Amino acid sequence: MVARLLIVEDDPALAELLVWHFEAEGYAVTQTSDGEEALLLAAEEAPDAVILDWMIENVPGIEVCRRLRRAPETANVPIIMLTARGEEEDRIRGLETGADDYVTKPFSPRELIARLAAILRRTRPALAGKTLRIEDLELDPVAHRVRRAGQEIPLGPTEFRLLQHFLERPGRVLSRGQLVTGVWGHDSDIEERTVDVQIKRLRAALNITGGKDLIRTVRSAGYSLG
Amino acid sequence: MVARLLIVEDDPALAELLVWHFEAEGYAVTQTSDGEEALLLAAEEAPDAVILDWMIENVPGIEVCRRLRRAPETANVPIIMLTARGEEEDRIRGLETGADDYVTKPFSPRELIARLAAILRRTRPALAGKTLRIEDLELDPVAHRVRRAGQEIPLGPTEFRLLQHFLERPGRVLSRGQLVTGVWGHDSDIEERTVDVQIKRLRAALNITGGKDLIRTVRSAGYSLG
């Protein structure tokens, strides 16, 4: 699941710079320089966040912000406003109009990215990079949910911990001993063969949708995911 | 509904200024100049937000931020960091450590207030009197009413607080311990099993209309809404 971003920026050079940076961060970016078009795009595409310059064509940024907040389908989208004007009154007005953050030019793209990430952590925890993925499998540690190809997969507590352990170490072969200490705990007196059984159960659960086996058995060494 | 604020600020003059301004805005303010004490206060009082100076006694602000994020009791509290250092690297580091905003001195108190309000709009919509919704369920924090599919549902005080707590954290799995501190208060000596019983009562109340169960049990972890 990729976060979609709408950038509303008038200045071609800055727009290009922003698009480049955010795409490099893995965002799916749409860009426009026009306020009216921004409203249409926001309603159609339902982006996960909007970067909005104060000075743009047709409609002032603050008015776009206000209208986004008023329309039910966009009322909750996070908005970061950009401006060349450093006036305190403007910043406060922007924030009070419903912007989530207000960044003054010149700014560092990395800081803007960090600020967006901070906001997405709140509004879309699943998009903030906490979700663990491999191929069509995703695990959300906050919601305690696992999906394969979009379909929810119910897992028991041990299966869940085991899968999370693997997803945090993708591609790496883990011995049964490592898995016992990592998943069951240092002080557990579990038979190493028990790992086999949990692996089997996890495999069965992950394959109810019919996909290929994601867990690789490495003979006389252990198991790995992917 | 009054928002509680923890201000962690070393400089007496600035601390006094901030306390004055935020109390004038209607916040219930606690203030300390010490990092260790800040962590204790945050755990005990469960404030709705923390204003955290980078340079404070005993523990650097960034370390306080990190520890707040790590402890389950305070992992979710919004944090605004303050600093005299305008370095881009610091700002990015602060935001990536888990701060929600990062304000450089000198700043205007009004802007800080506006930034805090912007964050609280996201994290505690109920404080602003905004109706909380999920699917066909809505909770009006002002009128203290809950409806499901338009029909009013009578709830006891504890059930109401529990539901509001869930609605402010949709989808998130909350452990019984987190629920006890969040709903009953840090100083309550409630059995964790009691949570089960209130969950059952809340479920029964929400399902009188016959809809599906909105509360999900996550075995060995806790409960979540949606």
Added chain:
DNA sequence: AACGATTGTCACAGAACTGTCATGCAACCG
């Protein structure tokens, strides 16, 4: 003080989960 509503705790039943074992198959080795 009396009353009903609300709440915390407990005991118990049922459900879900887990570790272990026996067995059979597959991979490896000379």
Added chain:
DNA sequence: CGGTTGCATGACAGTTCTGTGACAATCGTT
């Protein structure tokens, strides 16, 4: 190819965890 080692699987009994009804204590009102 026969022997050996390692892994997968199904069964199962024990354990852990959750849902529920009952009940007494507490709270808030009248």
